[in-house]
Amino acid sequence: MELNRRTMIAGAAAAGLAATTLGSTTAEASTGGRTPSKKLFGKLADGTKVHIWSLANGGTRLKVLSWGGVVQSLEIPDRHGRYKNVSLGFDNIEDYVAKTPYFGALIGRYGNRIGKGQFSLDGKAYQVNVNDGANSLHGGAQGFDKRVWDVEPFVKGSDVGLYLYYTSIDGEMGYPGTLKVKVTYTLTRHGDWRVDYAATTDKATVVNLTSHVYWNLAGEGSGSIYDHELSIAAARYTPVDSGLIPTGELAKVAGTPFDFRRTKEIGRDIRVANQQLLYGKGIDHNWVLDKGVTARPVQVATLRDPSSGRTLKISTTEPGLQFYSGNFLDGTLVGTGGHIYRQGDALCLETQHFPDSPNKPSFPSTTLRPGQTYRTTTIHSFDA
Numbered sequence: 001m002e003l004n005r006r007t008m009i010a011g012a013a014a015a016g017l018a019a020t021t022l023g024s025t026t027a028e029a030s031t032g033g034r035t036p037s038k039k040l041f042g043k044l045a046d047g048t049k050v051h052i053w054s055l056a057n058g059g060t061r062l063k064v065l066s067w068g069g070v071v072q073s074l075e076i077p078d079r080h081g082r083y084k085n086v087s088l089g090f091d092n093i094e095d096y097v098a099k100t101p102y103f104g105a106l107i108g109r110y111g112n113r114i115g116k117g118q119f120s121l122d123g124k125a126y127q128v129n130v131n132d133g134a135n136s137l138h139g140g141a142q143g144f145d146k147r148v149w150d151v152e153p154f155v156k157g158s159d160v161g162l163y164l165y166y167t168s169i170d171g172e173m174g175y176p177g178t179l180k181v182k183v184t185y186t187l188t189r190h191g192d193w194r195v196d197y198a199a200t201t202d203k204a205t206v207v208n209l210t211s212h213v214y215w216n217l218a219g220e221g222s223g224s225i226y227d228h229e230l231s232i233a234a235a236r237y238t239p240v241d242s243g244l245i246p247t248g249e250l251a252k253v254a255g256t257p258f259d260f261r262r263t264k265e266i267g268r269d270i271r272v273a274n275q276q277l278l279y280g281k282g283i284d285h286n287w288v289l290d291k292g293v294t295a296r297p298v299q300v301a302t303l304r305d306p307s308s309g310r311t312l313k314i315s316t317t318e319p320g321l322q323f324y325s326g327n328f329l330d331g332t333l334v335g336t337g338g339h340i341y342r343q344g345d346a347l348c349l350e351t352q353h354f355p356d357s358p359n360k361p362s363f364p365s366t367t368l369r370p371g372q373t374y375r376t377t378t379i380h381s382f383d384a
């Protein structure tokens with residue numbers, strides 16, 4: 001009897017039938033166990049509970065915190081079906097709060113840097129929180145990565161996912177306008193991790209949302225990513241000054257260490273004596289994706305670990321990709337699996353609008369006005 005019931009429920013879920021058709025009592029039963037589940041991960045100093053959500057689909061297993069929308073773990077198989085967590089993180093909330101360099105987090109209101117934290121909009125000057133030398137980085141000292149999000153699970157047809165909600169009030173970190181943000185994390189039946197960002201505002205503001213997963217496709221804590229192979233569909237990048245603020249130039253990658261148009265090992269040119277690599281202490285630059293802003297996600301980058309075969313393909317609607325080669329990991333953090341993270345032990349591929357766009361009229365605009373909806377999508381596809 002029990003077995004029959006389970007079989008029926010699984011069949012109904014596969015056919016996309018609603019739970020009520022079978023008179024199920026729990027959401028879990030209605031989806032054949034596919035509904036994301038949550039557990040307590042820890043508490044913040046003020047007693048606020050932080051939950052960890054677990055979801056799996058199509059061969060990908062994801063764990064997400066309500067704090068910062070953090071991807072705490074992302075497990076995918078290698079060519080022999082062996083799973084590893086390929087995203088750097090911690091196993092406790094205290095380390096996240098005290099010392100995370102944005103591991104796995106949702107970044108906002110403005111991902112990447114704004115020079116001096118200053119810009120003007122419709123003739124009005126704004127000063128936002130400065131937290132990176134003279135500049136503002138990733139939305140300021142208390143960005144979206146350090147906020148507790150409301151999380152709601154869903155199962156829709158063959159998709160499984162989480163809706164994450166955060167409301168950033170007018171003036172938070174110096175940004176104008178109350179911004180209502182909804183981020184959707186979806187695991188598809190193919191095991192793709194899709195991220196849809198949406199936001200609305202009640203005053204003109206600037207928005208640039210991204211995700212800050214630190215990838216190591218050989219497994220977090222397994223050593224350097226310099227032997228990973230990468231390609232980026234971009235003929236130009238945005239060179240920076242010593243504070244990593246773009247100069248405004250869109251420079252050609254041809255003949256530079258920044259040329260990833262053909263698949264290249266990350267470590268190959270990383271020690272070339274180049275002023276831009278000195279500024280970034282490695283690669284910490286925005287690529288100008290050839291396709292520009294698109295209505296639909298277009299594939300722009302492929303990352304592969306030759307030893308395991310694990311491959312990540314990134315498709316996005318965004319015009320830019322920040323490739324950060326984990327330069328500031330300095331051997332002072334112990335990660336999820338109990339290993340020390342050192343320089344180059346992971347890389348970030350942050351789909352975004354360009355850094356400092358609010359001060360660069362020639363860059364694609366990051367202004368959002370009342371009545372408009374900010375929407376971008378990035379899809380991470382895995383293979384081995």
Ligand code: BGC
Pocket residue numbers: 101102112244284285322324328348350
């Ligand atoms: C930035 C780096 C920064 C890092 C924080 C990246 O997105 O480009 O400059 O150090 O985030 O860990």
